[in-house]
Structures are given as C-alpha cells and as structure tokens.
Amino acid sequence: MMLKTPRWWYARRPAPGRVVRALLTPLSWLWAAVTARRLRKAVPEDVGGPVISVGNLTMGGSGKTPVAREIMRLLRQDGLSVHGLSRGHGGRERGPLRVDPALHSALDVGDEPLMLAHDGPQWIARDRAAGARSALAAGAGIIVMDDGHQNPTLRKALSLVVVDGETRDGEWPFGDGRVFPAGPMREPLKAGLARADGVVILLPQGLERPDPELEALFAPLPVFIARLRAQEAPPEGPLVGFAGIAKPWRVERDLRAAGADLRNFVPLADHATVSEASFAHLVACARDEGARLVTTEKDWVRLSPARRAQVTPWRVRAVLADEARFLVFLRDRLGQSRR
Secondary structure (H helix, E strand, O other): OOOOOOHHHHEOOOOOOHHHHHHHHHHHHHHHHHHHHHHHHOOOEOOOOOEEEEEOOEOOOOOHHHHHHHHHHHHHHOOOOEEEEEOOOOOOOOOOEEOOOOOOOHHHHOHHHHHHOOOOOEEEOOOHHHHHHHHHHOOOOEEEEEOOOOOOOEOOOEEEEEEEOOOHHHEOOOOOOOEOOOOOEOOOHHHHHHOOOEEEEEEOOOOOOOOHHHHHOOOOOOEEEEEEEEOOOOOOOEEEEEEOOOOHHHHHHHHHHOOOEEEEEEEOOOOOOOOHHHHHHHHHHHHHHOOEEEEEHHHHHOOOHHHHOOEEEEOEEEEEOOHHHHHHHHHHHHHHHHO
16 A cells, blocks of 8 residues: 655654654664664675666655656766666566566556656666666666665665755755654665765755755765756646655646646655546546646556546656766766776
C-alpha cells in the first residue's frame, strides 16, 4: 500500500504533527542506526567505469530525476556514451535489464526509468553493481545512477546531492531534520553531506534565488543552482490536475504559477498506480468542470495507452543557472576518476 507524503514532514517549525513525530522518533533512531551501519560496512565495487551518483537526503521530492536527466543530456551533448541506471522502483523486474519503451511498461521497470529510456540507454537493476557491469558491457562510457546516494555498493566518481529549493510558506527541504518516519530524512543531514562532492539546489517555478540560509548549510561543498522549467505552457482552458509524486502539492503550485486555469487538483501517493475507480473519478471531475486532465510526465508514463489519450502530460526539465561552471566541475571529476 502506497501512502501520501505527510506534508508536515516539510514544515520548518515542528508544530504540525508534533505528537505523531514524538511517537515515531524511536523508530527514527533505529532507521538511522541501521542505515549508518549498512553504509559503514559496505565495500564499494569498482566496476571499471566512472559512475555519477545523483541522489538526495530525503525520502523524495527533491527533483533528483530531472537533474539526473539533465546531466545525461549534457554529457551526451559532449559526445559521450552515457547510460542511466536505476533501481526500478515500482517495477516487477529485478534486472539487470535494459529498458525498452516499446516493450516495457511502468509495471515492469518503474515510471522514472521508463521516462528516461525515451532519451537514451537506461538500465534497471536491484543489484546496482550488476546493472553497472551490464551497462559497461553494452558500451557505456559513463553511468549516471539515479537515487544512488544511500547505495554504497558502487565506487563513485562523483556523488551529487539534489535539494529542493522550496522555502516559501514555512516549508524547509529537510523539515526539522528528523529521520524517517518522524521526518523526511533518509539519514542525518551531516552524515549525508559528508559523502557528497557537490550540491544542486533545484528551485521551483516562481522562485528566483535560494534562501541564503539554505545555501550556507552546504559550505564548503560546491553548490549549483538549477531551476525547474516547463518545456511548454500548460494546456489552455480549464484543467483538472493530478500527480503521484513525493510532493504533489508542488505540481499544483507550479501549474498555477505557470498560468494554468486549474479548477481542481487530486494528489496521489508517490509512484501510485491509478485504479479504475480513481481514473473514473478523475474523468468525472474533469467532465463536471468542462476541463481537460493534466499530469506530470512521470505520472503519464504510468498510464495505459488508452488512458494516455485522455490526459495531457506537462513536461518540465531542470535548467542549470551556470551550465558552463557545472560542466567544468563534471569534466574535472571525471578526469580525476580516470587517473
């Protein structure tokens, strides 16, 4: 059963959910201890090629997949053979398996790998080291591992942490700093940053610069600013939106900021499969409003072809504020890994 992300996780002041947080805190201590032990005891494998890890420190919603996608685009633009590697969350295949959008569905390989496979070679593997070896054998020159920061099985040429830059209306990307399930953190902030080589702050629509206090948290690591930009304007006319991502409220906010005439919005759990009853409800809501349905690209690839015909995907991408500086950083780290 997939559950919606508690919005109080991301409240900077811990007033919302105070009692629940207190009750869950002992489980947070256990989660943090188990994670720390797993990371400490692991012996990373050198698979014979550079691995760029793009991850986050929270349970989701930072925007790591758009950033991983942009890194792969930039490297491919440089003429490099780049293969993506994901766990395949939500898919039934264990891998290693190269994703083929013509053959596989999100039920097979997960929504994010299926989406990324439209751009270039993409692999899924529960065993990431085995997946990396398969990608290298198939001609990969560089591997970009999505959601790899807490995976210690691979030696990494570069570990990037992506942070959601949303700090308006009392939100903070790390909440009050508590570890899951009392908060959104996968591990304590200090521990996660100690393994990072750089940070990308991904700003949402309508926010021009990051909070200086947030940016200062990451010193002395290099910090890069990226912005989530729509690839096209929202569809014209009345819309009913839905999204099954870690922070669905961010999609609603971004659609409105982009000028969408949003009559209703339905939040779903992250990676949720839309049931027959749920989809019928969405269609009925749109009909009642005289509206069209709109969703994220990630949600859209989870739909069947018949349902896709009834829904418009709203595509966004991460755009780096200083692409040249970021590329210098990437090339330097990749060069170091080959020495």
